[in-house]
Amino acid sequence: MSVLDSITKKVTDTAKAAAKISGSVVEITKLNMSINTEEEKVKKLYMEIGKQLYEDYIDGKPVGEELMRKCIKIDEIITNIAEMKEKILELKNVKACPNCGTILAIDMEYCHKCGKKQEEQPAEAEEVKDVQD
Numbered sequence: 463m464s465v466l467d468s469i470t471k472k473v474t475d476t477a478k479a480a481a482k483i484s485g486s487v488v489e490i491t492k493l494n495m496s497i498n499t500e501e502e503k504v505k506k507l508y509m510e511i512g513k514q515l516y517e518d519y520i521d522g523k524p525v526g527e528e529l530m531r532k533c534i535k536i537d538e539i540i541t542n543i544a545e546m547k548e549k550i551l552e553l554k555n556v557k558a559c560p561n562c563g564t565i566l567a568i569d570m571e572y573c574h575k576c577g578k579k580q581e582e583q584p585a586e587a588e589e590v591k592d593v594q595d
C-alpha cells in the first residue's frame with residue numbers, strides 16, 4: 463500500500479467513523495427524547511395517583527398514615543397559596559367576589575357579574591391608626 467493509499471484509507475475510515483458517531487448522536491438524541499416522553503408519562507401517572515389519593519382523602523376515604531400527612535401538607539400549601547393570592551388582591555386594592563371570583567374594587571357593595579352582596583371587609587383599619595399622627 464502506497465503512502466497516498468494509506469492516507470486515503472485513513473481519511474475514509476475517519477469519515478466512516480464520524481458518520482457512525484453522528485449516527486450514534488442522532489440515535490442517542492432520539493433515545494433521550496423517548497426517555498423524556500416516557501418519564502413525562504410516568505410523572506403524569508404519579509400525579510394522577512396522587513390526585514386520586516388526595517380526592518379519596520377529601521372524600522373521607524381511608525388513606526395510609528404517611529400519605530395522610532402528605533395530604534395535610536397539600537392542604538397547608540393550598541391554604542398558603544390562597545393567602546398569597548389574597549395578599550396580591552390586597553396589594554392591588556381589589557377583592558375577589560366570594561361567589562364567582564370576579565375581581566372587584568375594594569369598596570364595591572355588589573358583584574357586577576353575579577350580583578352577590580359583598581360581605582363587609584374585616585376591619586383592618588385599626589392598624590392604620592398609627593399613621594394619624
Ligand SMILES: [Zn+2]
Pocket residue numbers: 559560561562563564573574575576577578
Ligand atoms: Zn360575583
